[in-house]
Amino acid sequence: MEDFAKGILYNLGYLSRDQADAANFGIVKVDDQGQILLYNRYESELAGVPVASAEGKNFFTQVAICTNNRLFFGKFKDGVASGHLDVSFNYVFTYKMKPTNVIIQLYRDQASSTNWIFVKKK
Numbered sequence: 001m002e003d004f005a006k007g008i009l010y011n012l013g014y015l016s017r018d019q020a021d022a023a024n025f026g027i028v029k030v031d032d033q034g035q036i037l038l039y040n041r042y043e044s045e046l047a048g049v050p051v052a053s054a055e056g057k058n059f060f061t062q063v064a065i066c067t068n069n070r071l072f073f074g075k076f077k078d079g080v081a082s083g084h085l086d087v088s089f090n091y092v093f094t095y096k097m098k099p100t101n102v103i104i105q106l107y108r109d110q111a112s113s114t115n116w117i118f119v120k121k122k
Contacts, residue, residue, distance in 0.1 A: 005105050005118040013112025026102075026119030032080045034060045034073070043119055046100065047093065059117065066094045076106055076115070084108065085115060090122070 026043030039054040060068045079085025085108035093100045105118040
């Protein structure tokens with residue numbers, strides 16, 4: 001687990017929008033297919049995608065299309081299928097924005113059966 005995301009792990013199942021918006025990194029809660037259930041302010045500002053335009057859409061195919069590949073979406077699908085998702089990697093976002101280097105943490109909270117994408121700009 002990346003250090004920047006460790007502080008919120010204890011409360012993921014109950015993370016409020018206000019708590020997510022107060023974070024200094026991107027927080028995206030998605031279902032097992034990648035549909036966005038929560039999209040925080042940091043991620044919205046980083047990606048240039050309004051929260052209202054992101055929530056309810058598929059993260060990989062409708063919002064962050066540059067992640068619909070084996071490196072990103074493939075790791076997500078493998079983690080969901082195995083029931084264990086806790087992987088971090090460097091990535092470059094390119095869709096609808098200038099290339100932006102980030103650290104990605106994909107995580108599944110077993111207690112709440114929720115999936116999370118954490119994003120920190122490098």
